[in-house]
Amino acid sequence: MPGPLSHVRVLDLSRVLAGPWAGQNLADLGAEVIKVERPDSGDDSRAFGPPWVKDKQGRDTKDSAYYTSANRGKKSITINIAKPDGQKLVRELAKISDVLIENYKFGDLARYGLAYENLKKINPKLIYCSVTGFGQTGPYRERPGYDFMIQGMGGMMSVTGEPDDKPGGGPQRAGVPVADIITGMYASIAICAALAHREKTGVGQQLDLALLDSQIALLAYQNSNYFSTGQSPKRIGNLHPNIVPYQPFRTQDGRVILACGNDNLYRRFCEVAGAPELADDPRFASNGKRVENRAELTRLLQAIFLTRTTRAWVELLEAAGVANGPINDVAQVFEEPQVKARGVKIELDHPVAGKLPLVASPMRFSATPLEHKLAPPVLGQHTEEILLEVLRMSRPEVARLRTDGVI
Secondary structure (H helix, E strand, O other): OOOOOOOOEEEEOOOOOHHHHHHHHHHHOOOEEEEEEOOOOOOHHHHOOOOEEEOOOOOEEEEEHHHHOOOOOEEEEEOOOOOHHHHHHHHHHHHOOOEEEEOOOOOOHHHHOOOHHHHOOOOOOOEEEEEEOOOOOOOOOOOOOOHHHHHHHOOHHHOOOOOOOOOOOOOOOOOOOHHHHHHHHHHHHHHHHHHHHHHHHOOOEEEEEEHHHHHHHHOOHHHHHHHHHOOOOOOOOOOOOOOOOEEEEEOOOOEEEEEOOOHHHHHHHHHHOOOOHHHHOOOOOOHHHHHHOHHHHHHHHHHHHOOOOHHHHHHHHHHHOOOEEEOOOHHHHOOOHHHHHOOOEEEEEEOOOEEEEEEOOOOOOOOOOOOOOOOOOOOOOOHHHHHHHHOOOOHHHHHHHHHOOOO
16 A cells, blocks of 8 residues: 555655754655755755764765754755756756755745745745744744744753762753654654645645744643742753652662652562562652652662663563663664564665665554555765656756756
8 A cells, every 4th residue: 555645746855854853754654755855965864964874885974873863765866056058957857746845044046036926926836944043033033043042042951960969960952853853753643744734725835834933842841840939940861750669779889760749659679679668658658749759769779770681680670570671882773673563773785885775664553554664865866867757848948057057
């Protein structure tokens, strides 16, 4: 069966991560995604190395490993939109596309006649998704926005990391660009919703996605905690502000995470850990009391965890149905039996690298299972294919565009 969005064509003018992440999601769902890139250099993230993709002989290529994380399933065409003929090509592609994704600075595409107001005149059904740092409105709309600064401005770094008075204390960015990724996820949802709306009305629209908005939304219960108390949440390292015990503990040979999301799980843990009295202790009998007495409970539990190895704790807690897990590095992640069973790691045929390892989409469908076919494209890999087969141009026309530096 074709993917659930196999009837959709997406024109992806975005680069780096937030916009490309949305485009990749749509490609995973079966959409035809045409990635428009600058001639010669392409997507900025192609240069975000090392590490680089290796060719079949083990030599570095011109594409970074970073780039491959957000561009599988797409076709690459190079177009110089600074040239009138390049702008014309984008308009022709927009005319026959369902979705356009762009993450240019506010107002930039208007200079080329490629703003939503321009393109909706030639394709009223077009869903035009704009992804920027600060959105299409407000006093910051013309500012550039990057993930790191947005994590700082949006509050993420204020709740990530150890407290200032602890070793290694101070604000920390997340280990991956979560502002970019969550904006790409919200963009994917918004595009699918707009497609559903267009199905009923026949009308497209512009979508306005901002990294700052998305980052703030990602704070979730930390926002609600602030609204409830009037106090900004603080950094507490690996602890949870509202649940105890929900944290890592040192074992004889490493660390294990214990996640008791309710009183029943906590009581079950105490029983298998050989400390049933900690479940009946009035200081720890309810989650609210455990939060109030976090320091003392942590001290008592830490002594218990030092009596076994990480593997012994994982096996014991797993048998008892108590949520837990080791702290894996990335190599260990892909050795987990569950990860292997779910087919999370895939390989796709790449024109330069041969078999390129990638991560499959986590979306699973019973009626329209996803099929990964295209590896992240090399720069301009599909330029002639798109011009000849999609826009029905002649070979002499394509040759002229290449000579003129348009493609």
